[in-house]
Amino acid sequence: MMNIKNIAILFLIATVSLSCKEQNKSAQTPQTDTQQQTVFAKGKLITNDNFTGTVWLENLIQADSINQNSVGSVTFEPGARSKWHTHPAGQILLAIDGVGYYQELGQPKKILRKGDSIKCPPDIPHWHGASSDTKFIQVAITGREKGETTWLEAVTDKEYSSPATSIF
Secondary structure (H helix, E strand, O other): OOOHHHHHHHHHHHHHHHHHHHHHHHHHOOOOOOOOOOOOOOOEEOOOOOEEOOEEEEEEEOOOOOOOEEEEEEEEOOOOEEOOEEOOOOEEEEEEEEEEEEEEOOOOEEEEEOOOEEEEOOOOOEEEEEOOOOOEEEEEEEEOOOOOOEEOOOOOHHHHHOOEEEOO
16 A cells, blocks of 8 residues: 555656646747747837837947947837948847848848848948838847947938848
C-alpha cells in the first residue's frame, strides 16, 4: 500500500507534467499580431515635431563618456517617418521587423526588411521610416562624439511616395 510520501510525489509529478503540457500547447499556437512578441519594448510615444505619423522610442543605451553611442529601438506605424536629418558621427540602422524605407538626399529610396542594415554616413541628409502599409521596427545606433542630430525639413508626400528599390 502507498504511503503519504509516495502519493505526494505522484501528485507533484502529475502537476508538473500537466503544466509542461499546457506550456507546450501554448508555444505551438500561432500568435496574432496583437500577441506577437517584439525584441524590445515599444517605448514611449514621440511627441516632438521631428517625425510625421505615430512613432515610439525605447532608449536602450544612452551615450556617455565611456561609450559615445546611443542605441534605441524605434517603432514606426505604417506611413510614419522621420524628417530629413544628419548625424555628425553617422548612424547604423538594423531592421528588426516589418518593412521600412531609407533615403539619402539625391539617392533613390531603399526598402528595408527584417535583417537588413544600413550605414548612414556622417553629415549626409537622410530619412527613414515605415512603408505605407506595414509598420517598421529598427534599432538605431548613433554616434554622439561629434555632436547631436541636426533636424532638417519634413519629408514631403511626393518624396515619401517615390519609387523604392531593394538594398541588395
